[in-house]
Amino acid sequence: MIPPDVYSELLTKSLPELLKLYAAGTIGKDAIEWVKLRIKKLWEKKQYGFTPEPQIASGLQRINKSDAYQRTKGCIGNNPYLNLIRLGLRIEELSEKGKIEAIANMRNNVYDKYGNDGIKILNMGSTGALMPIIQHLSDIKIKNNYSQTYMSDYFKKVIENWANITIFHQTEHRKEALIEKIKHYMDAHLEIFFVFSIGTAGDQAKKAISTLNNNRTIQKKGYMLTLISRKEDQMGRDHFSWIFRNTYNFDKVFL
Amino acid sequence: MVLSIMNDIDVKFEDIDIEEKKALMDILGYYIDENGLIYNKETKKEHICPVTKDVVFVENASILPGSTVIINTTDLSLSEYFTEFFEKILN
Numbered sequence: 001m002i003p004p005d006v007y008s009e010l011l012t013k014s015l016p017e018l019l020k021l022y023a024a025g026t027i028g029k030d031a032i033e034w035v036k037l038r039i040k041k042l043w044e045k046k047q048y049g050f051t052p053e054p055q056i057a058s059g060l061q062r063i064n065k066s067d068a069y070q071r072t073k074g075c076i077g078n079n080p081y082l083n084l085i086r087l088g089l090r091i092e093e094l095s096e097k098g099k100i101e102a103i104a105n106m107r108n109n110v111y112d113k114y115g116n117d118g119i120k121i122l123n124m125g126s127t128g129a130l131m132p133i134i135q136h137l138s139d140i141k142i143k144n145n146y147s148q149t150y151m152s153d154y155f156k157k158v159i160e161n162w163a164n165i166t167i168f169h170q171t172e173h174r175k176e177a178l179i180e181k182i183k184h185y186m187d188a189h190l191e192i193f194f195v196f197s198i199g200t201a202g203d204q205a206k207k208a209i210s211t212l213n214n215n216r217t218i219q220k221k222g223y224m225l226t227l228i229s230r231k232e233d234q235m236g237r238d239h240f241s242w243i244f245r246n247t248y249n250f251d252k253v254f255l
Numbered sequence: 256m257v258l259s260i261m262n263d264i265d266v267k268f269e270d271i272d273i274e275e276k277k278a279l280m281d282i283l284g285y286y287i288d289e290n291g292l293i294y295n296k297e298t299k300k301e302h303i304c305p306v307t308k309d310v311v312f313v314e315n316a317s318i319l320p321g322s323t324v325i326i327n328t329t330d331l332s333l334s335e336y337f338t339e340f341f342e343k344i345l346n
Contacts, residue, residue, distance in 0.1 A: 019279055050317065061266060082338050
């Protein structure tokens with residue numbers, strides 16, 4: 001028989017508190033049996049998870065609820081890529097905070113299971129390209145009412161062709177070289193390609209792209225330009241992402 | 256509707272010490288051998304992580320909500336747990 005005052009006190013305890021009591025074994029036999037049943041009952045409510053990495057689990061739960069993750073899931077449906085998208089979004093946060101070791105561990109685990117495709121998605125996260133890609137996927141799905149199967153295949157092609165459809169511009173590359181590279185990509189009739197740039201390199205890229213836009217080169221070559229993202233990081237640097245879409249229905253190199 | 260229900264649920268993730276972890280596993284039908292390996296009380300077989308498909312040692316074990324999901328802990332395995340179990344069990 002559990003004394004009423006002990007019973008009332010036990011009733012107020014949370015699952016972790018009851019586990020502590022149960023593990024310590026400092027309560028009477030009757031109380032122990034009651035605590036055991038109470039722990040089972042509270043566990044079934046699914047309010048707690050116990051892990052050596054509570055920050056990671058909480059972070060992933062937060063990402064799971066994020067607009068970016070939910071949009072991706074809406075685009076590609078239930079898909080193993082979601083495991084990597086979640087980590088890509090996490091790596092984006094870790095990169096902004098400079099958590100290099102945590103990122104390296106994650107890369108090793110992902111490479112072992114998902115190989116290069118997995119690493120590419122993590123790289124999208126660490127370079128700030130993942131959010132713009134998600135936005136692009138979401139935009140084209142809504143605009144064209146594509147199915148999740150189509151979008152999943154499309155995303156797979158984006159991953160496969162990633163190195164050939166992206167330009168990561170840095171200041172030392174110079175404005176003129178960027179202009180030439182963008183022209184080269186348009187002359188190759190790529191279906192889409194992306195330009196990413198950060199900070200002062202972003203300002204340089206902005207000028208290069210404005211030049212191509214103002215002299216109508218982009219339009220003449222059959223492309224539509226969209227600034228899909230401009231975001232400031234924790235160091236106050238702007239991250240720019242542009243997408244170039246081929247507007248012709250013929251002669252373009254499909255992904 | 257499903258998404259909004261799922262988004263309203265918040266699981267509290269906490270680290271607990273080994274003895275508390277062992278206590279919870281005992282209550283949930285598992286035991287730990289002298290090497291820290293987790294076994295199923297009923298089958299007396301080593302518990303296999305449903306995500307990594309490997310045996311699980313108590314120190315690296317995450318005990319997660321659902322019909323008791325015990326997994327090896329890495330960023331990737333936790334992410335896979337969210338896809339394979341979390342989203343389904345909370346719906």
